[in-house]
Amino acid sequence: MKAGAVFPSTRRVDVVELAEPKITSPNEVKLRMLEIGVCGTDREICNFDYGTPPGGSEFLVLGHESLAEVVETGAGVKRFRAGDLVVSMVRRPCSHADCVACRSGRQDFCYTGDFVERGIKECHGFMTQFVVDEETYLNPLPRELRDVGVLIEPLTIAEKALIQVNLVQQRLPWGCPASPGKSAHYCHRAVVLGAGPVGLLGAMVLVNSGFETFVYSRSAKPNPKAALAESFGAKYISSMQYSTEQLVEQVGQIDVVYEAVGASQMAIEVLQVLGPDGVFVFTGVPRHGDPVSVDTDLLMRNLVLKNQMVLGTVNAGPDAFDAAIRDLGVFYQRWPAAVRALITGRYSIEEFREPIFDRSGIKNVIVVNGNR
Template sequence: MKAVAVTPGTPHSVHLTDIEKPTLDQVDDGLGVLVKVLKVGVDATDREINDALYGNAPTGDKHLVIGHESFGIVEAVGPNVKRVKPGDFVTATVRRPGGSIYDLIGTNDMTSEETYYERGINLRHGFLTEYFVDEEEYIVRVPAGLKHLHVLMEPMSCAAKAIHQAYEAQRRMKVWRPKLAYVQGAGQIGLLATLVLKLQGLEVFTIARGEGPNLKSEIVEGMEATYVSTKQTPLADLVKQTGKPDLIVDATGSSRLAFEAMEHVGHNGVVVWTGITGGDKKTEIPSDNINLDWVLGNKLLLGSVNANRTHFESGIRDLALGDMMYPGVLAKILTNPVDGLDNYAEMMRLLVEDDDALKVFVNVADE
């Protein structure tokens, strides 16, 4: 069967390859699930893997099948599978366990080991292929009523986890009731974080470079949040207008902006970093002022990567509620379909060249 892969360590090596179709007996104890892939979302992670910034092939292979945002339909299940059945729409989690205590209790996304295993990213093949098999534990059912949002399930899980982790960490405050939040970045993670925060009842300002009106501002305003262009209103000026936020979620992919957020969060507040920056860029920051303000203000910096099934499940619930609260808004994120695995070059071109490509996804097969 067809698959889109890279040769890790070799820049711009994305190619179409042929791999063996998986079978249920690849999973022990009758817990295998065979999924026919319908759609796969791609993002900056796939572009950076193709740029050879990171990513490794599974042991014994020279290639890595990419694509970590899956949506498919169950074709067959092992005899001991209980959670899903043939005909169910599903997505799959990305991180797979290592050997730490956190991996062993199902929180693979919080591993304490240096080596991590992620489908389509590191040491495990991804989903840009026709079929995949995985253990029931890593398969998450998607309601049929949400199939029009298909590949948003995985990025939504990342947004849901980031905000959940902030609330979990703030139990240290005994009482923490944030009212004002900034989201830096209006890509898919930023927009979905905006949704989660709105559903939590916060006043949300979503901050991006582009001047509105544009598609991103339309989506933000459709969720009853406020879109702010830094070309029109620098961050420092926004803080003067609103006061310091209780929570800032950075989803820009810019280390400079991630550090800048530390200058603006309020007392007892949290900054959550969700972006990954590959490179060696250096940024000058007012470290003395930040150090003083953070210690005296009891502030918290939190990194959040990936998600486990509990975050997938809570994210799916928020997508369902958000789709009812703001009808038609979330589907606008899905901007750029690419038909077929054969068109992998166009997929990568959109990721590299098209700044307006908010969400690129591949239509692998029909139901």
């Protein structure tokens, strides 16, 4: 069977032939991979900035955003049977007995850094025709989400962020005054930085939760990402057209920032205009660049005098996968065209390098099995 792989030692990115995997223990499930999403992490791995093959292998099979169909189950598997659709979790626990996060099934909060990640760190990914995985890492996906289920994994990033924002804000009276027919967050304003897949999915989560949601990103209007954001009820503001001061004039008090831009200078500028009691969530992983100067007195005064919170978030746990599967169903009912429009290109496994090296579109997908 074919797989998309990267050879870091020889700096090669190529299709490889692998033997089809077999179930070897009762809790395993054999999956026919359907679609694999491509993202910036794959791009970094293929630029040899990131990514580690499993021990003893000279290559790493790519792919961490997956959608698959169960073809066979081990004797002990209870939750799945052949034909079910599933989305796999990416990160697998470290082996340290004292890592309470991993020992509690929350390897997304691993303390040691010795976790492995499928398609990223020391474990082959999903960009291949068949995969055998353990039942515990699989999430069932309703059949109605077959066409867009590959968006679940990137959506979990925003879901984990919102779960944490809601937990953190239990520190204060945060609920909006009760108002018949209005959603829980109708009085809150959120700014999403960046209009890539992570930002747009984050904006969908926020709009759907009732936040008045603004997407603040580079490209001037009109552009397809701005049109997409506005089609599901967010407002788009271009950072090329409006400064952060002008952003605040348009938004008013900013209660939540969901950063999905990976540009640290722009993000820190927006942190400086976060409102009282606000939460700023960082998801971006910037490349290391030249140091820039920041008004640290202003930042620290704001954090203290305005009771602000800053949190970083990576990967996602089972609660975020459950939320993503539930919410993608809701989004697909509410905004079917917008959800479909997030997937801008579908490629065969032989063409997998194209969407990795060409940055156009929003979410590009490798169709491993099934129709393109």
